[in-house]
Amino acid sequence: xxxxxxxxxxxxxxxxxxxxxxxxxxxxxxxxxxxxxxxxxxxxxxxxxxxxxxxxxxxxxxxxxxxxxxxxxxxxxxxxxxxxxxxxxxxxxxxxxxxxxxxxxxxxxxxxxxxxxxxxxxxxxxxxxxxxxxxxxxxxxxxxxxxxxxxxxxxxxxxxxxxxxxxxxxxxxxxxxxxxxxxxxxxxxxxxxxxxxxxxxxxxxxxxxxxxxxxxxxxxxxxxxxxxxxxxxxxxxxxxxxxxxxxxxxxxxxxxxxxxxxxxxxxxxxxxxxxxxxxxxxxxxxxxxxxxxxxxxxxxxxxxxxxxxxxxxxxxxxxxxxxxxxxxxxxxxxxxxxxxxxxxxxxxxxxxxxxxxxxxxxxxxxxxxxxxxxxxxxxxxxxxxxxxxxxxxxxxxxx
Amino acid sequence: xxxxxxxxxxxxxxxxxxxxxxxxxxxxxxxxxxxxxxxxxxxxxxxxxxxxxxxxxxxxxxxxxxxxxxxxxxxxxxxxxxxxxxxxxxxxxxxxxxxxxxxxxxxxxxxxxxxxxxxxxxxxxxxxxxxxxxxxxxxxxxxxxxxxxxxxxxxxxxxx
Numbered sequence: 235x236x237x238x239x240x241x242x243x244x245x246x247x248x249x250x251x252x253x254x255x256x257x258x259x260x261x262x263x264x265x266x267x268x269x270x271x272x273x274x275x276x277x278x279x280x281x282x283x284x285x286x287x288x289x290x291x292x293x294x295x296x297x298x299x300x301x302x303x304x305x306x307x308x309x310x311x312x313x314x315x316x317x318x319x320x321x322x323x324x325x326x327x328x329x330x331x332x333x334x335x336x337x338x339x340x341x342x343x344x345x346x347x348x349x350x351x352x353x354x355x356x357x358x359x360x361x362x363x364x365x366x367x368x369x370x371x372x373x374x375x376x377x378x379x380x381x382x383x384x385x386x387x388x389x390x391x392x393x394x395x396x397x398x399x400x401x402x403x404x405x406x407x408x409x410x411x412x413x414x415x416x417x418x419x420x421x422x423x424x425x426x427x428x429x430x431x432x433x434x435x436x437x438x439x440x441x442x443x444x445x446x447x448x449x450x451x452x453x454x455x456x457x458x459x460x461x462x463x464x465x466x467x468x469x470x471x472x473x474x475x476x477x478x479x480x481x482x483x484x485x486x487x488x489x490x491x492x493x494x495x496x497x498x499x500x501x502x503x504x505x506x507x508x509x510x511x512x513x514x515x516x517x518x519x520x521x522x523x524x525x526x527x528x529x530x531x532x533x534x535x536x537x538x539x540x541x542x543x544x545x546x547x548x549x550x551x552x553x554x555x556x557x558x559x560x561x562x563x564x565x566x567x568x569x570x571x572x573x574x575x576x577x578x579x580x581x582x583x584x585x586x587x588x589x590x591x592x593x594x595x596x597x598x599x600x601x602x603x604x605x606x607x608x609x610x611x612x613x614x615x616x617x618x619x620x621x622x623x624x625x626x627x628x629x630x631x632x633x
Numbered sequence: 634x635x636x637x638x639x640x641x642x643x644x645x646x647x648x649x650x651x652x653x654x655x656x657x658x659x660x661x662x663x664x665x666x667x668x669x670x671x672x673x674x675x676x677x678x679x680x681x682x683x684x685x686x687x688x689x690x691x692x693x694x695x696x697x698x699x700x701x702x703x704x705x706x707x708x709x710x711x712x713x714x715x716x717x718x719x720x721x722x723x724x725x726x727x728x729x730x731x732x733x734x735x736x737x738x739x740x741x742x743x744x745x746x747x748x749x750x751x752x753x754x755x756x757x758x759x760x761x762x763x764x765x766x767x768x769x770x771x772x773x774x775x776x777x778x779x780x781x782x783x784x785x786x787x788x789x790x791x792x793x
Contacts, residue, residue, distance in 0.1 A: 263791050270790045280791040287786065370793045419793075541641070541656035548655050591790055614656075 258374050263597055269585060277620045279608040280591040282419065284483040284564070288520070289531035292482060295523035296516040304515050310507040311499075312340025312491070313518045319525040320491055324474070328464040336496040339503050340489065340513050340521075344449045345371060346506070347475040347492040351445050352379035354501040355473075360410035362445075365396035367567075367598035367605070369419045369447070381410070387601035390558050390569065394423035398432035405440055412437055414462065415447035417454055420598045420607035421567040422560020427460045434465045443498075444472040449490070450563040452481035452532055455540045457561050463493075470495050480563075481532050482524045487517040539564050539610065542617055546610040549621035554628050564611040567595065569604055574633030577606055583631070588623040634676065635659065638667045646680040685780045687772060695724075695740050695772075696747050699733040699765040700755060710734065713760050722750045733765070744768065 249256060263280070270276060287293070311317065317334035324330045332338050341347040348371060356362070356379040364372050366385035373383040384404050388394045401412060412433065416425045437444050444462055451459050463472035477490030492502055506512075543560065550557040550568045557568035570580040577594035584590050595602030610617060637657050641648060650668075654661045671677040686693050702713055710728050714735060718726040725738040737755075741747045751764055772780055 261793065263793065266791055276790065278788075278790040281788050282792040283788060285788065537637070537640075541637075544658050545652070545655045593791065593793065597793070614652075618652075 254378060254380075258377060261370060261597070263593055266581065266585065266591065266593075269582075270591060273585070273589060276585070276589045276591055277612075277616050277623070278591040279610070279612060279617075279620055280593050281609050281611065282565075283485040284480065284535065284611045285613065286483040286535055288482065288484050288487070289524075289528060292484070292520050292524045292528055292531075296487070296520035299516050299519035304519060306515060308512045308515050308518060310512055311338070311503055312513060313515070313522070316340055316518050316522050316525075317491075319522055320476075320493070323525050324476075324493060328461045330461070330464055330469060330474075330493070332493045333496070337493060337499050339492045339499050339506060340518060341475075341492055341506065342488045342510055342513055343479060343490040344447055344475045344477045345490075346510060347473075347477075347490050347502075348372070348445070348447065349375050349378070350502040350505050351473045351475065351492065351494075351498075352376055352381065353505050354498060355410060355443050356381040357410070359408055361406060361408045362411045362413050363401055363404050363409060364413040364415075365394075365418075366600070367394070367418075367420050367595060367602035369415050370597060372413055372415070373599075376413075382408070384409075385599055385601070387599075388421075388423070389601070393558055394418060394421035394567070395425055395429055396433070397429065398436050401433060402436055405436075405442075409440065409442060411443040411445055413445040413447070415449075417450035417459065417560075417562020419450065419563055420565050420593065420595065420602065420605075422563045422565045424454060424457055424459065424562040425462075430460055430462050431465060434462055434468050437471060438467060442471070444468065445475065446472055447475050449475070449477045450480055451476065453536060453539060453564060454562045455536070455543060459562070473498055478521050478524055481535075482521075482528050483535065484517075484520065484524065487514075487520055489513050489517040489521050542610040542612070542614055545614060546608060546617055546621075549617070550608070550624075553621065553625040554632065555624070564609055566608045566610060567605050568608065570606055571604055572633070573628060573631040575631060577603055581606055584624065584627055587630075588627045590620045590623050590627075634671060635663075635667045638664055639671060639676070642668070642677070642680075646682075683776050683778050685772070685775075687780075692742060693740065694742065694744050694747055695738065695769040697767045697769070698737040698739055698751060698755065699767075700735040700737055701732075701762040701764070702734040703760050703762045705760050708760070713758070716758060717755065720750065720754055722746070722754075 317338045320338050321332050321334040324332055352375045358380045359382060361382045361384050362376045363384045363386060365388045376383040386396055386400050388396050446462050463469050463474045474493040479485040546566045547557050547559055550566055554572045555568035557566050560566055573580060577596045581592050581594040592606040592608050595605030638653055641653055641656060650661050650664050653664045714726055717723055717737060722739050722741055723737050724740045727736045729736045739747055751766055755761055755764055
């Protein structure tokens with residue numbers, strides 16, 4: 235970039251970066267990254283992924299695929315065997331019938347699936363309604379598709395569940411879709427069937443598309459996850475976005491899938507074939523193995539998360555950071571009100587003074603202010619030590 | 634019997650009652666009762682430690698001995714196994730399927746001790762038809778724990 239010209243301007247005075255991208259706000263945790271890079275002995279509760287390595291039999295399937303020479307492109311939609319396994323899996327878990335030939339697309343994680351879904355259905359200025367605190371990619375992927383993001387605040391009083399009535403208040407003539415992500419990142423909240431039924435009714439009455447981010451669907455504790463696509467009349471209008479990252483500890487493989495009506499999958503596949511071509515074949519081979527025989531490993535990991543969840547939530551409440559009981563994903567979302575600090579101040583001071591990294595709630599939207607996200611997909615010893623350090627911190631800053 | 638308490642202890646015998654209570658949501662009293670009961674019924678047999686003696690370069694020899702048995706009248710495998718597992722050198726003893734009958738894991742000070750045990754004790758038993766001794770050269774994984782060379786994979790400290 236030349237010093238003689240105003241920053242980001244070309245010779246003709248036009249902005250180099252598109253307006254759409256220029257207006258996107260950068261991720262709220264970038265400065266924490268920089269601080270962390272200079273520190274040692276930090277316990278991080280700031281991660282958003284399992285601490286388990288991928289179960290070996292799944293990794294082995296990917297490795298042996300490479301050994302056998304499976305190093306080529308696959309069908310744009312993903313290997314047929316994988317789509318068949320996905321179809322079987324969704325049928326077994328939710329009683330949903332998706333045609334592997336036309337209603338399933340293998341994507342580079344839910345991240346790509348979400349982007350494709352948005353671009354496939356959004357016209358300029360179309361609105362997408364979504365509960366907040368929200369996963370950080372929801373708003374940007376809406377904006378990048380040319381849409382408008384309409385957050386619905388949720389509160390701890392309702393256990394961070396979104397209510398149909400609050401969604402309905404925000405429905406306009408431009409509303410195109412409702413985007414749900416439960417079990418929720420960052421709150422750990424889960425939805426109840428009755429709430430989902432009301433939202434489903436709303437979607438039908440206003441003819442809205444339902445986008446359901448199901449990445450944490452297998453990580454629930456003591457409750458049964460209800461998939462909104464499985465409610466009557468909802469399959470046709472729902473885009474089910476699923477993944478392998480969290481349940482099978484496969485974040486680095488970058489593989490997920492979308493299941494929806496033929497019309498929508500066809501549209502998403504169009505974008506996918508021009509931008510991504512296909513998901514790496516070794517990840518697809520590992521995913522097939524995960525679906526065929528990964529269930530026991532998932533169960534074991536979920537049992538382990540559940541123990542850490544109890545320790546984390548009990549510990550946070552015991553040190554004065556009041557925390558509602560999260561029943562899904564692997565996050566606790568305690569209030570930091572007792573310290574009188576904002577969520578960013580809390581996170582920054584905690585990192586500097588006690589070497590514990592958490593994510594400020596405000597990174598997940600305005601209604602996350604006053605909370606921090608603590609991931610408990612971390613070794614129990616580290617969780618216990620983090621809690622000891624946080625206890626000292628809270629004692630010192632109690633207002 | 635609460636299996637979860639046992640699963641937790643099987644992974645880490647040093648975990649405290651209070652910690653188990655926090656992990657399971659059971660009360661400390663319930664956890665204590667579960668453990669006491671399991672100890673009484675010998676569901677929990679013993680609390681031991683996995684030690685990698687190789688690290689201390691201690692002279693310690695381990696071997697797997699395949700033992701072929703000639704079953705004798707009125708004496709089942711159990712009785713023969715007992716005559717073998719009573720020797721302190723026999724660390725673990727299993728009845729197995731396949732070409733031999735008993736798998737005997739031996740721990741001893743020197744190779745000579747193992748040889749002596751095999752030739753003088755095992756082979757001397759009337760019902761032992763034959764033995765094959767495999768000395769262990771290097772341990773990789775023991776009781777579910779990888780002993781050496783496990784590189785810790787670092788995650789990105791912050792991800793959303």
